[in-house]
Every structure is written in structure tokens, then in C-alpha cells.
Amino acid sequence: MSNETRKATHIGDLTIGNSKLPCAVLEDGTRVLNQAGFLRAIGRARSPKAGTGVLSTVDDLPFFLQAEVLKPYITKELRESTKPIFYQAGKSKSVGYDANLLPKVCDVYLKFRDHSVKETGKVPERYQHIILACDLLMRGLAHVGIIALVDEATGYQEIRDKLALQAILDRFLRKELAAWAKRFPDEFYQEMFRLRGWQWRGMKINRPSVVGHYTNDLVYERLAPNILEELQRRNPKDEKGNRAAKHHQWLTEDIGNPALAQHLYAIIGFMRASTNWDQFHRMVQRAFPKKNTTMLLPLPEQEPA
Numbered sequence: 001m002s003n004e005t006r007k008a009t010h011i012g013d014l015t016i017g018n019s020k021l022p023c024a025v026l027e028d029g030t031r032v033l034n035q036a037g038f039l040r041a042i043g044r045a046r047s048p049k050a051g052t053g054v055l056s057t058v059d060d061l062p063f064f065l066q067a068e069v070l071k072p073y074i075t076k077e078l079r080e081s082t083k084p085i086f087y088q089a090g091k092s093k094s095v096g097y098d099a100n101l102l103p104k105v106c107d108v109y110l111k112f113r114d115h116s117v118k119e120t121g122k123v124p125e126r127y128q129h130i131i132l133a134c135d136l137l138m139r140g141l142a143h144v145g146i147i148a149l150v151d152e153a154t155g156y157q158e159i160r161d162k163l164a165l166q167a168i169l170d171r172f173l174r175k176e177l178a179a180w181a182k183r184f185p186d187e188f189y190q191e192m193f194r195l196r197g198w199q200w201r202g203m204k205i206n207r208p209s210v211v212g213h214y215t216n217d218l219v220y221e222r223l224a225p226n227i228l229e230e231l232q233r234r235n236p237k238d239e240k241g242n243r244a245a246k247h248h249q250w251l252t253e254d255i256g257n258p259a260l261a262q263h264l265y266a267i268i269g270f271m272r273a274s275t276n277w278d279q280f281h282r283m284v285q286r287a288f289p290k291k292n293t294t295m296l297l298p299l300p301e302q303e304p305a
Helices: 035-041 068-073 076-080 101-120 125-140 146-154 156-172 186-196 210-223 227-234 256-273 277-287
Strands: 005-016 019-026 031-034 085-089 092-098
Touching: 005 146, 005 156, 019 035, 019 085, 019 092, 019 125, 019 146, 031 035, 031 146, 035 092, 035 101, 068 101, 076 101, 092 101, 101 125, 146 156, 156 227, 156 256, 186 210, 186 256, 186 277, 210 227, 210 256, 256 277
Parallel strands: 005 085
Antiparallel strands: 005 019, 019 031, 031 092, 085 092
16 A cells, blocks of 8 residues: 555545535546545544554455455455555645545445345444435435535536547647648639628639638537637737638648548538528538537528529
8 A cells, every 4th residue: 555645736625415424636637535525425433543554454445344244245356456555635634535535435335235234134233324424425416526515515527528639639739830732622712702792703812801710610620629729829919810721721631630621521511402401501600510509499491593
């Protein structure tokens, strides 16, 4: 067992039913429940002599799982997840357990209860208060996962979402600008001009500035969360309003560009099937809604006059 002390980046109190459990998120993302709170939650009042002490173990199991009657329900995976975790929360040193251990321990006691009731019609009196506590905890966790609860209690939820978003951006966007290559088929612009009722005079003629706005709306804002904002940050306009490169030059070869190509093929398909811009835009909004926007109701399409 390693006694290495890790740093908590977020701390808080988690409430499940009538139980209040001090909890934390560590710098490596591990969610932990304070040992004393953990024990109280499952009806075990016994606590270490010191605030950072660890309760004794037998066969690598903490005392609350050492009873012989519980052994048939303890998996190898569970046994390996019972190791105490030392962490620094502010100026205080604490010891706790991985938050995922709580529902697993409760499940052990509830399986023991089910077997006891089946075999003897009752639960031994010494375990009744523990089983009641575990039952209440599992009911409280029935609709919300323990990880989400810890993240909300500690304020880590916002950081977690940012980290998840950054992971998406890292997959879609390269670190350095790539050489230019043609990514947008001519048909994308030809169909846009047709649906807007504009005269098409070829790719060599400068297009209206609003075409860039439509491209952002139809493509980059629907490709992945926050892609457009990140592209605008990496590829800013100069004082004349021009960009040094095309947005798609920042897309990765393995994820970003294939996603762009697939999206463009779908958009062009909707363009071909539409007779006017409004009909086309409704189809795109229904199939590829922007993030954080309200989806349109599935109203029937109206035939053009």
C-alpha cells in the first residue's frame, strides 16, 4: 500500500439522503470520499484514532468488509479498489476511498441481505443497521451517479466539462497550421448561390462576404462543440479583416478533415433536395442543430407554391 499524499484541487460536502460525506477531486482526477464520512454513511461509526489514520486491514480488506459472511460477494476488482487514498485538502491531511467504492460496498451488503432472507427469512441483527444505511444510499444513488455527485459538490463539474471539451478540440485541431488543400467542393458554393437566388459566375469571382457567415453557420458551428470559437482564436483577422489561413487548415488529418468531408457531403445533399434557402436551412437545423440551441419542432414541410 502506498502512503503517497496527493493534492486535492476541489473539495466539498456530498449529501445523499440523510448522509453528508466530505469529498474531494484530486489533481489526477480521482474522486474520493473522506474515510470517516464513508464509514458513517454505511452505518459504521468506528473511526481511526487520528484524523489521517487508516483502519486495519485483513487480506487487503478494510474492517467493514472482513466478515466471513461477506466474502462470497467480494470480487477481485472490489478487493483491489479498497486501498485507502491519502490526500491534502487545503492545510489538512486526510485519508479516504475512491468514490466508486461506496456503491460497491453497499451492493455487497445488499447481496448478503438477499441471500440471508432467502435462506433464513431474516438478516442477522448485528448487520441490520448497516444494511438499512446501504439500502438508503443505493436508493439515493439510483438516478445520479456517484462521480457526478462528487463533481457537483466540489465544483469540479465545470472543470470536467472544460477538460472534456479540450479533449475534443485536441482531436479535431492540429497544433500547427497545415499547407492549404482544397476541402470545400465547388458544388457547396454553387448550391448556396442557387438557393439564395444569386447569379453564379464561377469560383474565380469574389463571393459576397456573407458567404463566410453562412459557411460558419452551416459547417463549423455544427462540426463539433466550440470548434468555431477555437478556430477564430487560432486564426484571427488582421486589421484589414483578413485571415492568414483558411479555417480548415487547422483541422487534423485523422479526425478533423474526415469529419469535415462527411459533414459537407450531408449538407450538399440537403442543398440538392431543397427548392429554397428556408427549406434547406430548416433541414440542416433539424439534422445538425448547433450546440446550446433549441431544436426546431418537427413541423411538416410545406410544398413550394
